[in-house]
Amino acid sequence: MFRLWLVLFVVFLVYSCFVYSNCDKSRLPVTSPDKSVVAGWNTWQQKNCQSCHQIYGLGGYLGPDLTNAASAPGKDDKYLKIFIQYGTGKMPNFQLSDSETNNLVAFLKWVDKSGKSRVPKESVTWTGNYNLDN
Amino acid sequence: MQKYLRLYLITSLCLLSAAVLFGLVASWAFLYPETYNKFLPFYQLRPFHVSAALFWIISAATCGILHYKKEAFPETKSDNIFAQLFIYTWIGTIIAIFVCYGLKKFGGREYWEFPPVLGLPLLISWLLLMCAYFIPLLKTRGNKPIYVWMWTTGIFFFLITFIEQNLWLVPWFRQSYLRELTIQWKANGATVGAWNQMIYGTSLYLMVKISGDGKKAQGKTVFFFYLLGLTNLMFNWGHHIYNAPAASWIRDTSYIISMTEWVFLIRMIQGFRKTLEEGRKLKHLITYRFIIASEFWVFANLLLTLAMSVPAINRYTHGTHITVAHSMGATIGINTMILLASFSYILGIDQKSEQLRKTIRFNFWLCQFSLFIFWIALIAAGVIKGYRSVVLNMTSFQEIMLPVMPALKTFSVAGIGVVISLGIISVVYIIQAIRCKEA
Numbered sequence: 400m401f402r403l404w405l406v407l408f409v410v411f412l413v414y415s416c417f418v419y420s421n422c423d424k425s426r427l428p429v430t431s432p433d434k435s436v437v438a439g440w441n442t443w444q445q446k447n448c449q450s451c452h453q454i455y456g457l458g459g460y461l462g463p464d465l466t467n468a469a470s471a472p473g474k475d476d477k478y479l480k481i482f483i484q485y486g487t488g489k490m491p492n493f494q495l496s497d498s499e500t501n502n503l504v505a506f507l508k509w510v511d512k513s514g515k516s517r518v519p520k521e522s523v524t525w526t527g528n529y530n531l532d533n
Numbered sequence: 534m535q536k537y538l539r540l541y542l543i544t545s546l547c548l549l550s551a552a553v554l555f556g557l558v559a560s561w562a563f564l565y566p567e568t569y570n571k572f573l574p575f576y577q578l579r580p581f582h583v584s585a586a587l588f589w590i591i592s593a594a595t596c597g598i599l600h601y602k603k604e605a606f607p608e609t610k611s612d613n614i615f616a617q618l619f620i621y622t623w624i625g626t627i628i629a630i631f632v633c634y635g636l637k638k639f640g641g642r643e644y645w646e647f648p649p650v651l652g653l654p655l656l657i658s659w660l661l662l663m664c665a666y667f668i669p670l671l672k673t674r675g676n677k678p679i680y681v682w683m684w685t686t687g688i689f690f691f692l693i694t695f696i697e698q699n700l701w702l703v704p705w706f707r708q709s710y711l712r713e714l715t716i717q718w719k720a721n722g723a724t725v726g727a728w729n730q731m732i733y734g735t736s737l738y739l740m741v742k743i744s745g746d747g748k749k750a751q752g753k754t755v756f757f758f759y760l761l762g763l764t765n766l767m768f769n770w771g772h773h774i775y776n777a778p779a780a781s782w783i784r785d786t787s788y789i790i791s792m793t794e795w796v797f798l799i800r801m802i803q804g805f806r807k808t809l810e811e812g813r814k815l816k817h818l819i820t821y822r823f824i825i826a827s828e829f830w831v832f833a834n835l836l837l838t839l840a841m842s843v844p845a846i847n848r849y850t851h852g853t854h855i856t857v858a859h860s861m862g863a864t865i866g867i868n869t870m871i872l873l874a875s876f877s878y879i880l881g882i883d884q885k886s887e888q889l890r891k892t893i894r895f896n897f898w899l900c901q902f903s904l905f906i907f908w909i910a911l912i913a914a915g916v917i918k919g920y921r922s923v924v925l926n927m928t929s930f931q932e933i934m935l936p937v938m939p940a941l942k943t944f945s946v947a948g949i950g951v952v953i954s955l956g957i958i959s960v961v962y963i964i965q966a967i968r969c970k971e972a
């Protein structure tokens with residue numbers, strides 16, 4: 400029994416390494432985050448924006464998914480900045496500085512470039528799976 | 534039961550009470566954020582609630598294992614230094630985590646939202662637990678029952694996935710958003726798998742004990758199902774990120790592996806008659822009731838999970854409260870029920886006065902009933918949101934959420950039943966634990 404377990408475990412390790420190195424090799428080019436994006440990402444976690452917002456549908460559900468907020472029609476940097484800096488009734492005002500706000504916007508714009516959160520109907524195949532490669 | 538285990542059991546139950554209370558208040562903050570933002574905002578309540586819930590589950594599971602291992606591996610010295618060190622560091626870190634949340638100091642990833650330095654004492658305490666568990670395990674020879682395999686797997690994989698959870702602290706993992714996201718959810722998915730191994734192992738152990746049938750934990754079939762569970766732990770996590778444009782083989786692998794869970798469902802249906810017969814003999818036991826309740830919830834949640842694991846259906850359910858129905862349905866209905874069975878067994882609730890058992894039985898039913906409404910309301914909330922955003926293609930968030938709110942109000946009201954019933958059960962058990970000094 401232990402041998403069977405070991406085989407499975409080795410497969411798991413190999414698969415894990417493969418996932419680490421190849422999971423993002425889809426068709427979209429990957430751009431490394433610059434300093435401002437990384438700072439924005441950290442603020443995102445330190446202010447716990449994820450407890451109300453989702454990215455790729457993951458997170459809390461009180462606010463909207465923000466994966467593609469940066470490229471949504473009618474929404475530009477200024478729009479995002481106003482929300483982030485002042486909040487709304489439902490979204491708290493975090494008293495963020497200008498640089499924190501700019502970093503958060505840079506982060507959201509970088510996330511937006513990684514892909515679309517909504518899967519279009521056309522991408523669903525007959526197996527019930529998606530084809531997101533084109 | 535040793536003093537330190539008693540302390541640990543009581544702490545776990547306090548975490549359960551805290552989890553349900555924070556959950557209820559969080560649901561109000563969800564409904565009325567304008568009011569709550571002024572003094573206790575949702576972004577503080579959610580981590581309070583979710584961390585209390587997750588630490589309740591992990592603490593209660595390890596508390597049971599530390600208690601049962603004395604019987605499973607007879608060679609342990611009863612006053613195990615490692616176990617004590619584990620418990621004190623673990624509880625201390627949990628307190629520190631709550632203090633951070635109170636001070637609005639966050640910084641971690643979803644579900645582990647505390648400043649990442651606190652991961653270090655958590656890691657150290659887990660290593661201490663592993664010493665406490667593995668030293669006696671490695672000293673005992675011979676074939677082990679499957680529940681020992683499951684406990685061992687759970688404890689071991691929790692370590693692996695915990696380290697994986699924290700890989701984002703290494704800059705290379707943050708070079709690409711999809712890489713970071715994939716690994717985060719690989720780790721999150723497998724962590725849940727790890728605690729499920731500990732908890733299902735405990736459930737099997739309890740069934741062996743109360744039915745007196747050791748064969749339940751031996752043989753090829755049980756081992757096969759253990760391996761199937763383990764395979765799912767290792768490879769099914771991709772269903773959390775179906776919609777992210779990561780490499781397609783991740784989606785393919787997890788879709789195929791997730792579908793093997795049909796085998797669990799079929800087995801439950803096949804075993805239904807046997808379960809009924811057994812139920813007739815054991816139904817007077819409170820321990821058994823909690824286990825049977827967990828089986829009901831396994832069945833209900835399997836139906837939901839199997840559906841959500843088909844990408845074409847996940848397209849509608851992802852990012853809605855159906856996910857919350859799934860996670861709370863499983864953590865309350867399955868995990869909490871088994872852990873309460875475990876504590877009922879440890880505290881000898883079935884040997885207590887009729888009055889006390891009556892109280893527990895009543896609250897048991899109150900919990901099942903309210904949880905069912907709670908669960909259905911969350912599914913309804915998810916269906917409405919999915920329909921409006923995916924089918925009707927609405928884009929305004931406010932507009933999408935408008936008809937979702939009544940469903941969430943129902944959820945919140947049903948939550949009161951869950952809070953009262955689980956709250957009373959935990960208080961009764963805490964009192965019993967304080968009283969049973971000599972047991």
Ligand code: HEM
Pocket residue numbers: 450458459460461549552553554555556557558559560563579582583586587856857860861864865869944945947948949951952955
């Ligand atoms: C033992 C009992 C409970 C456990 C183990 C538990 C567990 C959890 C977990 C794991 C989550 C995260 C869900 C996700 O992100 O998908 C969650 C979220 C939540 N829970 Fe609970 N829960 C419990 C009881 C309750 C109760 C009684 C309420 C009261 C109504 C409640 C209200 C909530 C709310 C409002 C959220 C946030 C959902 C959102 O972001 O919209 N929970 N809970």
